[in-house]
Amino acid sequence: MPRVLLIDAAAPSGGVLGQGLGREGFEVVVAGDGPTGLRAALHSAFDLILLELAVPGLSGCQVVQRLRAQGVDTPVLIIAAKDGEADQINGLDQGADGFLRKPLSVPLALAQIRAMLRRRRLDSRQPRPYRVGGLVVDPLAKQVSYAGCPIRLSPREFELLHVLASRPATPVSKTELLKLVWGGTEAASANAVEVYVGYLRRKLRTAGADHLLRTVPGRAYQIAVDVNVRPSSR
Structure with a gap:
């Protein structure tokens, strides 16, 4: 069962995206702020991290930066507003692997998540540092x-x-x-x-x-x- 960390203050129980992931057979762990999400990502294993940029405590960009600085290479998809191009660029520059635009299309988001996990499985066949x-x-x-x-x-x-x-x-x-x-x-x-x-x-x-x-x-x-x-x- 793929395990996903969803860091999103606006979705205390996962919201529609978390529900969609649950229906697809994913185990979803929800964190409502940046520090909580960072601790979860550092101390537990996840297949994917979904990260809202505007989370309290630490911004989404700060969370990505600290994860990458501390050696966590779990794929990160940032969730960003449609008009937040600068934020999206910053998140990708800090080490995120892609982004989902708001308002979310859940079927499209799930398709992107499945594609990213497939690439992750293929990459894992080669040992990485x-x-x-x-x-x-x-x-x-x-x-x-x-x-x-x-x-x-x-x-x-x-x-x-x-x-x-x-x-x-x-x-x-x-x-x-x-x-x-x-x-x-x-x-x-x-x-x-x-x-x-x-x-x-x-x-x-x-x-x-x-x-x-x-x-x-x-x-x-x-x-x-x-x-x-x-x-x-x-």
Whole structure:
């Protein structure tokens, strides 16, 4: 079931667009202001974000800008007034992927959403770099950089960081890391995770990025959202 985040102060229950998405089989999460929508987009996984530009707290353009700066590449369709060309241009320049004109034609909007999700599925067949602020993890090239400077990792360290960076701000347990990086608890112990997290933390520290790798109470680790990218001094 595709999962859609609708950020729109004028549609507390989703409105006609949310109802249309529900009839199409989508799971719709509604946020009524910019800060709430931003938090939802940062801490939950969505297939698509629908964003009204004129939302309170943070403008739609600010929401898109912060999402892209923090590595969230979920497709964003902005909802803009017919005569708001400058706002539409600004939203696209900040990282939105397209826009829907108001007043909305629900059938046309649903067709655009389906087309965007089809393109997203095709694109997902090729591994893309994960970006969390200044951290870039490229699974195809097996390369990592922070603030433009490369970080050399062993294959195991890379796989560990790859898993964590693919789920920014989401705690990943040692048991799950053992399964995804080592192939299961029979291949290694929880101590191996701790050892390699230590290796990885030291290399991130050298690059000025150790603030990203955090230990979560309850035997888990996560890559934190990188709000302030620290420029390299090298």
